[in-house]
Amino acid sequence: MLVYAMIFVGVSICIALVLNLWRVFKGPDVADRILALDTMYINSIALILIYGIYAKTSLFFEAALLIAMLGFVSSVAFAKYLLRGDIIE
Amino acid sequence: MSMASRIFPMPLHSVMLLIVWLMLNNSFSLGHIILGSVVGIVIPIVCAPLRIPQPVIKRPLKLIPYTLMVIKDVLVANLEVALLVIGPMNRIKPGFVAVPLDLDEHLPITVLTSTVTMTPGTVSAELSEDKSYLYVHVLNMPDDENEIIDLIKGRYEARVKEIFGC
Amino acid sequence: MSFIQELVVTILLVIGGIFVLVGSIGLMRLRDFYARLHAPTKATTVGLGSLLFASMFYQLFTQGKFSISELLITLFLVITAPVVAHMLAKVAMHYQVSTIKGTKNLHHVKTARDQQPPKKETRS
Numbered sequence: 115m116l117v118y119a120m121i122f123v124g125v126s127i128c129i130a131l132v133l134n135l136w137r138v139f140k141g142p143d144v145a146d147r148i149l150a151l152d153t154m155y156i157n158s159i160a161l162i163l164i165y166g167i168y169a170k171t172s173l174f175f176e177a178a179l180l181i182a183m184l185g186f187v188s189s190v191a192f193a194k195y196l197l198r199g200d201i202i203e
Numbered sequence: 204m205s206m207a208s209r210i211f212p213m214p215l216h217s218v219m220l221l222i223v224w225l226m227l228n229n230s231f232s233l234g235h236i237i238l239g240s241v242v243g244i245v246i247p248i249v250c251a252p253l254r255i256p257q258p259v260i261k262r263p264l265k266l267i268p269y270t271l272m273v274i275k276d277v278l279v280a281n282l283e284v285a286l287l288v289i290g291p292m293n294r295i296k297p298g299f300v301a302v303p304l305d306l307d308e309h310l311p312i313t314v315l316t317s318t319v320t321m322t323p324g325t326v327s328a329e330l331s332e333d334k335s336y337l338y339v340h341v342l343n344m345p346d347d348e349n350e351i352i353d354l355i356k357g358r359y360e361a362r363v364k365e366i367f368g369c
Numbered sequence: 370m371s372f373i374q375e376l377v378v379t380i381l382l383v384i385g386g387i388f389v390l391v392g393s394i395g396l397m398r399l400r401d402f403y404a405r406l407h408a409p410t411k412a413t414t415v416g417l418g419s420l421l422f423a424s425m426f427y428q429l430f431t432q433g434k435f436s437i438s439e440l441l442i443t444l445f446l447v448i449t450a451p452v453v454a455h456m457l458a459k460v461a462m463h464y465q466v467s468t469i470k471g472t473k474n475l476h477h478v479k480t481a482r483d484q485q486p487p488k489k490e491t492r493s
Contacts, residue, residue, distance in 0.1 A: 129393070335486050
């Protein structure tokens with residue numbers, strides 16, 4: 115039962131990633147693309163965690179944490195750049 | 204400057220760093236507690252000159268019912284948003300609302316805006332320069348916009364004010 | 370692992386997967402940027418939160434050790450997701466992205482761009 119649930123979750127996260135990618139390419143505004151990219155970061159954390167449960171290891175936890183931090187920082191940096199034309203003033 | 208405040212410039216932050224270190228390593232062994240204590244003492248000393256004075260949390264115990272209430276609201280909000288997203292798009296009537304604020308410090312406003320973003324169909328969009336108005340985007344606007352203003356002011360802002368005692 | 374324990378983990382996993390998918394469907398379907406901002410910031414935090422709890426319970430049931438490090442990611446995401454949403458809303462206001470017809474109180478965008486209080490007092 116658990117294995118089927120994991121496959122279901124993995125597939126739905128992959129579909130979600132494809133939908134996000136579609137939004138990244140389509141736009142129409144630059145803010146939409148950043149939002150889609152930020153959602154992609156969160157979805158990839160989910161995918162890594164699911165793989166961690168599937169492979170019965172907690173090694174991937176650090177990778178998920180790193181993606182969470184880098185995703186936040188890069189989203190804020192993009193937003194800041196668009197707002198002020200500079201990241202560090 | 205007394206000796207204690209020179210070694211522990213930010214005691215709360217020291218404790219938090221220790222807890223985060225233990226959570227990160229997922230163990231409570233003596234070695235990690237010592238290492239975490241070193242981290243918790245050294246980093247605040249290095250960072251002390253950068254600190255910005257923050258308002259003190261007057262009633263920390265009130266945080267617990269507030270957090271529980273917010274978690275409950277987040278779960279309900281998610282179901283609502285999920286149903287709206289899956290349903291027909293014509294039903295959605297978005298709108299902007301300007302909420303007058305009574306808070307005037309940075310930390311309480313940050314707590315309030317984060318709560319507003321996490322809960323029922325609202326996203327905080329902008330704060331006016333004099334911190335008197337918070338602009339909120341509402342996904343599904345009721346006919347009377349005062350409903351949203353009363354919800355935010357009565358349900359969340361009053362409690363945040365109580366916690367920070369201002 | 371007993372049947373009940375497996376059921377708990379499975380339900381949490383499925384709820385997480387559905388919410389993550391709904392967040393992305395919202396990102397695709399909703400019609401203007403401000404509406405699109407709602408779906409991912411909310412749905413993905415709960416979706417990911419429930420996946421992380423599933424991971425926690427799974428480790429607890431299989432290894433008998435309570436793993437609290439997952440809480441760290443949940444906490445981090447709950448703190449950072451509103452910040453990103455707020456920054457992106459600021460960007461959208463700065464660039465004056467198009468909004469769908471029927472958006473109420475659009476005059477607020479103009480004053481919000483300049484970080485000024487609203488001109489017309491709407492609350493009597």
